[in-house]
Amino acid sequence: MMSDSSIDIKISGRNVAITPRGKLSINNGFDETRPVLNQFRDEKAESIEVDLTHCTHIDSSGLGLLLMLQEACANKVRLLHPQPGVASVLKTALMERIMEVVA
Numbered sequence: 001m002m003s004d005s006s007i008d009i010k011i012s013g014r015n016v017a018i019t020p021r022g023k024l025s026i027n028n029g030f031d032e033t034r035p036v037l038n039q040f041r042d043e044k045a046e047s048i049e050v051d052l053t054h055c056t057h058i059d060s061s062g063l064g065l066l067l068m069l070q071e072a073c074a075n076k077v078r079l080l081h082p083q084p085g086v087a088s089v090l091k092t093a094l095m096e097r098i099m100e101v102v103a
Contacts, residue, residue: 007032011039014046016073021054026061033065037072045073052082058089070099078102 005022007029016036020029036048048069052058070077078100082090090101 009033009036011036014040014043016040016045016048017051018048018069019051019054023057023059024052024055024062024065025057025059026065029062029065033069037068040072045076047076047078048073049078049080051080052086053080055086056083058086063089063093063095066095066099 005020005024005028007021007024008019009032010017018033018036022028036045039045050066050069066077066079079090079095080102082101082103087101087103090096095101
């Protein structure tokens with residue numbers, strides 16, 4: 001079965017823009033974000049922005065991925081424009097206490 005989920009990553013200097021499409025989980029996201037985690041392990045990124053406009057579902061492993069990104073970039077992760085279902089999961093997981101969530 002083919003997945004219609006994907007993730008785009010753009011790195012500009014020490015700023016990272018991540019755009020997941022479809023489901024964000026360990027199966028769609030971890031391999032793609034590993035280079036980001038490795039690149040910013042020693043020298044932290046200035047910011048990571050995750051545009052959730054096209055993310056239709058996030059599970060606990062997707063939340064874990066966001067937390068790993070936060071650790072890699074010194075608490076400067078912004079979650080942008082989550083769809084209602086994704087926003088509900090973020091709220092239930094209290095992610096707004098850890099990261100900035102921008103509606």
